[in-house]
Amino acid sequence: MLxxxxxxxxxxxxxxxxxxxxxxxGLALLLARVRFPGRTLVELxxxxxxxLPPTVVGYYLLLALGxxxxxxxxLKIDIxxxxxxxxxxxxVVGLPLMVQSARAGIASVDPTLEQAARTLGSPEWEVLWxxxxxxxxxxxxxxxxxxxxxxxxxxxxxxxxxxxxxxRTQTLPLAIYDAVQNRDWATANQMVLLLTLVSLxxxxxxxxxxxxxxxxxRQ
Amino acid sequence: MxxxxxxxxxxxxxxxxxxxxxxxxxxxxxxxxxxxxxKTQTLHAIAGLTRPDAGEIAxxxxxxxxxGRPGPAVWVPAHQRRIGYVFQDYALFPHMTALENVAYPLRxxxxxxxxxxxxxxxxxxxxxxxxxxELSGGQQQRVAIAxxxxxxxxxxxxxxxxxxxxxxxxxxxxxxxxxxxxxxxLVVLLVTHDxxxxxxxxxxxxxxxxxQVVQVGPVEEVFQxxxxxxxxxxxxxGNLFTAQVVSSTAxxxxxxxxxxxxxxxxHPLPVGHEVTAYIRPEEVKVLYPDRPLASAVRHNIVAGCVxxxxxxxxxHTLQVALExxxxxxxxxxxxxxxxxxxxxGKKVLLSLRREAIVIVQRAGRTRKAxxxxx
Numbered sequence: 094m095l096x097x098x099x100x101x102x103x104x105x106x107x108x109x110x111x112x113x114x115x116x117x118x119g120l121a122l123l124l125a126r127v128r129f130p131g132r133t134l135v136e137l138x139x140x141x142x143x144x145l146p147p148t149v150v151g152y153y154l155l156l157a158l159g160x161x162x163x164x165x166x167x168l169k170i171d172i173x174x175x176x177x178x179x180x181x182x183x184x185v186v187g188l189p190l191m192v193q194s195a196r197a198g199i200a201s202v203d204p205t206l207e208q209a210a211r212t213l214g215s216p217e218w219e220v221l222w223x224x225x226x227x228x229x230x231x232x233x234x235x236x237x238x239x240x241x242x243x244x245x246x247x248x249x250x251x252x253x254x255x256x257x258x259x260x261r262t263q264t265l266p267l268a269i270y271d272a273v274q275n276r277d278w279a280t281a282n283q284m285v286l287l288l289t290l291v292s293l294x295x296x297x298x299x300x301x302x303x304x305x306x307x308x309x310x311r312q
Numbered sequence: 313m314x315x316x317x318x319x320x321x322x323x324x325x326x327x328x329x330x331x332x333x334x335x336x337x338x339x340x341x342x343x344x345x346x347x348x349x350x351k352t353q354t355l356h357a358i359a360g361l362t363r364p365d366a367g368e369i370a371x372x373x374x375x376x377x378x379x380g381r382p383g384p385a386v387w388v389p390a391h392q393r394r395i396g397y398v399f400q401d402y403a404l405f406p407h408m409t410a411l412e413n414v415a416y417p418l419r420x421x422x423x424x425x426x427x428x429x430x431x432x433x434x435x436x437x438x439x440x441x442x443x444x445x446e447l448s449g450g451q452q453q454r455v456a457i458a459x460x461x462x463x464x465x466x467x468x469x470x471x472x473x474x475x476x477x478x479x480x481x482x483x484x485x486x487x488x489x490x491x492x493x494x495x496x497x498l499v500v501l502l503v504t505h506d507x508x509x510x511x512x513x514x515x516x517x518x519x520x521x522x523x524q525v526v527q528v529g530p531v532e533e534v535f536q537x538x539x540x541x542x543x544x545x546x547x548x549x550g551n552l553f554t555a556q557v558v559s560s561t562a563x564x565x566x567x568x569x570x571x572x573x574x575x576x577x578x579h580p581l582p583v584g585h586e587v588t589a590y591i592r593p594e595e596v597k598v599l600y601p602d603r604p605l606a607s608a609v610r611h612n613i614v615a616g617c618v619x620x621x622x623x624x625x626x627x628h629t630l631q632v633a634l635e636x637x638x639x640x641x642x643x644x645x646x647x648x649x650x651x652x653x654x655x656x657g658k659k660v661l662l663s664l665r666r667e668a669i670v671i672v673q674r675a676g677r678t679r680k681a682x683x684x685x686x
Contacts, residue, residue, distance in 0.1 A: 208361050209403035211390040213417040214463055223416075227407055 095280055097260045098268035099287070101176060102245060105264055108180035109187060109244035114237055116184070117191035121233075122221070124192070125199040142250075143189040151253025154182055158254065179255035179262050183247040187240035194239065198232020199225060235302045242295040246288065317467055317499045321357050321367035321377075330354070330364075330523040336467075340493050340500040342514035342531070344507070345546055350523040351503040352400075355469045358501070359397045360390035371395070372466060396460030396468040396498075400475070402452045404444035404459075410451075411440040414459045430458040434488070450481035457492070467499045468492075474509050486512045507535075507548065521546045537670065541588045544672050550641045552590040552672075557581050564666070570636040575611045576669040588672045593629065593643035595668035598652065599661040609663035616640070618658045630654055632662060640664070 123129075124136055142150045157164055158173055158181075165171065172178045202225050210220045226233070248266040255262035257271065265284050272281040315335035323330045330350040334341070343351045356362040357377075358369060366380035376393055378386040404413050415427035431437045434454040444452055453473060460468060473489070474482045490513055493500045504510060510517055510531055517531045519538075526546070527539040538544040544552055555567035555574070560583055565576040567589065581587060597609050605613075616632035619639060623646070630642045642662065654660065 203403070205399055205401065205403045206405060208390075209397065209399055209405075210416070211361065212359050212393070212395060212397040212463075213459065214391045214394070215417075216389075216391050224405060228405075 095268070095283060098263055098265045098284070101179075101260075101263065102265040105176055105180045105183055105251075106241055106245045108177075109183040109247075110237065110241045112180065112184035113187050113191045113240040113244065117188055117195055117236065117240065118226070118233060120188075120192050121195035121199055121236075122225075125196045126225075139192050140189045142186050147186060147247070147249025147251075148253055150185060151182060151250035154178070154185065154250060154254045173254055174256045174258070174262060176255065176262055179247075179251045179264060180244075182250035182254045183244035184240075186247050186250055187242075187244035190243055191233075191236040191240035194236025195229065195233045198229035198236075201232075202228045231302050235299045238295050238299050238302070242292055245291065316372050317358075317501075318368070318370050319354070319358060320381075321354075321364035321369065323353065323357065323362070323364040325353070328523055332357075332520070332523075332525055334501075334518060334525060334528070336499045336501060336516075338493070338497045338499055339515040340490065340502060340513050341516045341518060342510040343501060343503045343518050343520055344510050344514075345505065345520035347505055349520045349546075351505075351520050352471055354520070355397070355471055355501065355503060358467070359395050359469060360388060360393045361397075363387065394463050394465050396463060396465035398453070398456045398460050398468070398470040398473055400471040400473075402444075402456040404452055404455055406444050409441050409443055410436060410447065410455045413444070413455055414462055416459065417463045427458075427462065430462055431455070433461075434458045448481075449476050450485060453477070453485060454488075457489075461492075461496075465498070467501070470500065470502045472503055472505070474504070475506065482509075483512070489513055511535075519543050519546050538672055541672055544588075544590055549590050550593045550643075551596065552588060553638065554586060554588055557583050557585045557587060559583060565671075567669075570638060572614060572634060572636040572638075574664060574669060575666045576671065577667055579671045581671070589669055590672060591640070591664050591669050593641040595665045596632075596640055596642035597663045597665060598630070598642060598644070598649050598654070599663055600652065601661060605663075609665060611666035612664040612669075614662050614664060616660055616662055618654055618656050618660055620656060621654055632660060634662075 120135070120139055124132065155173065156162060158178060159165060160171070172181070206224055206228070207220050210224045215223065246266055247264070248270070251262070251264060252267060257263050257267045259271070263271070265288055269281055269284045272284065315337050317336045319332060319334040321330070321332055328350070330353050332350065332354050343354060345351055353362065357364050360376065364377065364379070367377070368375065368381045369377040375383070375386045376388045378384070405416065408416065410431060411424070411427050414430050415423045418426050428437060428440060431440050434457060436451060436454050436458065439447060439451060444455070447455065474485065477485065486509070489500070492498065502509070502513060514531045516529060517534045518528045519526050519534060521542050527534055527543045534543070535547060538547055538549065541552065553569050555569040557565055558568045558573070559566040560579070560581055562578055564578045565581065567574045567576055567587070576589065599605065599609065599613065614634055616634045619631040619633050622629040626646055627643050628646055630644075631639055632642060633639050640662070
């Protein structure tokens with residue numbers, strides 16, 4: 094039970110991390126650098142999972158992914174109650190942490206540096222790749238770690254969209270719930286300890302990334 | 313030779329409207345004016361960092377921007393313009409070494425070597441592996457210039473390049489910039505609000521005031537003969553006054569400045585005409601009451617009363633109230649007039665040197681004034 098849940102959790106978190114990285118960086122760039130109508134709305138929607146009960150997020154995902162939804166009609170694939178939907182739910186819940194951190198990091202990059210890169214022959218994608226993202230690197234990494242840690246611990250939304258099928262959609266947090274229900278204290282203890290350790294290491298890494306580095310001073 | 317760079321642009325920014333027309337050849341042209349006059353906006357438009365509302369920008373026969381003018385609309389994005397831009401705070405990439413900064417626009421195998429050669433040109437090869445935060449202001453600026461030159465530009469734009477540097481560094485860089493311009497045949501447009509910079513490096517001066525180019529010409533000429541009161545004001549010329557012409561002959565003018573009669577050099581102006589004139593504070597001489605007068609100061613002797621004295625390290629400034637109720641400023645080297653007591657309240661005799669009184673046309677008469685001066 095523990096090994097299955099652990100492996101599944103790793104797989105779900107890995108996919109969620111990829112989604113958070115790509116979607117989060119894109120959204121952070123959009124919110125930090127582009128003025129468009131409805132920006133506030135996008136920002137609110139992205140941040141919403143941070144304050145909504147995960148079951149509500151899960152309910153919305155059920156509506157969005159289930160049979161009869163426009164998305165389902167369009168893609169003709171049913172990912173509900175598979176590990177894919179667990180990864181998606183985890184990503185949605187972890188995304189706000191990533192977007193907030195990455196957005197602040199990107200906004201703090203001096204726009205003059207981007208202008209300088211343009212005068213030096215860089216089209217927009219290159220400005221992004223060689224100037225903006227490298228300079229916001231630490232905030233993006235910190236946000237990604239926080240988002241992944243949140244994704245690893247996701248419970249409510251995952252339960253709603255992926256269920257709690259041992260070996261198929263039962264991630265560590267769900268397995269802990271089951272173990273406690275079944276009064277299997279030994280397994281519960283192991284899993285709780287494992288998650289606590291991983292989260293602690295994650296938080297410590299975020300602190301390391303965000304800590305101001307001593308700038309090599311002028312001679 | 314036709315001008316290499318022609319700029320003729322209009323842009324509205326809120327309540328402010330920019331309307332700039334410039335032609336530059338390989339030379340250092342100084343864009344001078346108070347802050348907020350539109351100098352940086354002009355550079356941005358040339359570099360392609362902002363899009364004007366209308367106009368045309370062309371470099372060496374290649375149209376970079378055109379809108380609302382005869383011919384097809386053109387917009388060349390900044391990254392395709394190959395115009396060197398040195399930003400006010402240098403805008404060096406903090407995550408790259410000096411060498412990496414300079415090599416940024418370079419591609420291919422020779423990039424490192426080319427970047428190193430450019431750093432050598434700016435006498436910085438020994439600092440190639442330092443990060444910007446490890447360089448002094450003057451060094452950072454030289455890296456910024458080397459980087460701007462890496463795109464092999466025909467035009468180099470510099471925004472307030474010397475404002476953050478101390479005087480010795482500033483003077484050395486000014487010399488280096490002039491040498492670069494000469495060696496590479498560059499069109500250099502340099503924005504400053506400091507007249508010292510304009511005199512030090514400028515071949516020509518374009519005075520920008522409230523979004524418009526109000527006068528263009530050789531630096532000394534613009535300073536000696538501002539086209540109108542706005543230019544004189546923008547140049548920070550003191551002792552500007554309004555007077556009436558009471559006599560105008562081939563020998564000279566006589567002006568009535570609120571009851572004070574002043575002689576001035578000849579100028580084709582009718583009697584009764586109201587003019588704006590000025591005398592630079594350096595040309596206002598304090599007279600020793602007990603010494604014979606030199607011929608240069610024999611005219612326009614006026615009595616006054618010291619209002620204020622502002623000592624400086626090299627020059628002192630004196631404000632004197634005249635009998636007609638106006639105030640003039642005199643500026644003189646710190647070692648002058650030591651025997652005289654020039655403390656506030658003292659009576660003094662001044663000479664407003666006749667040859668130094670400059671007639672300025674008023675705004676709205678710019679064209680005519682320029683024609684008159686030929």
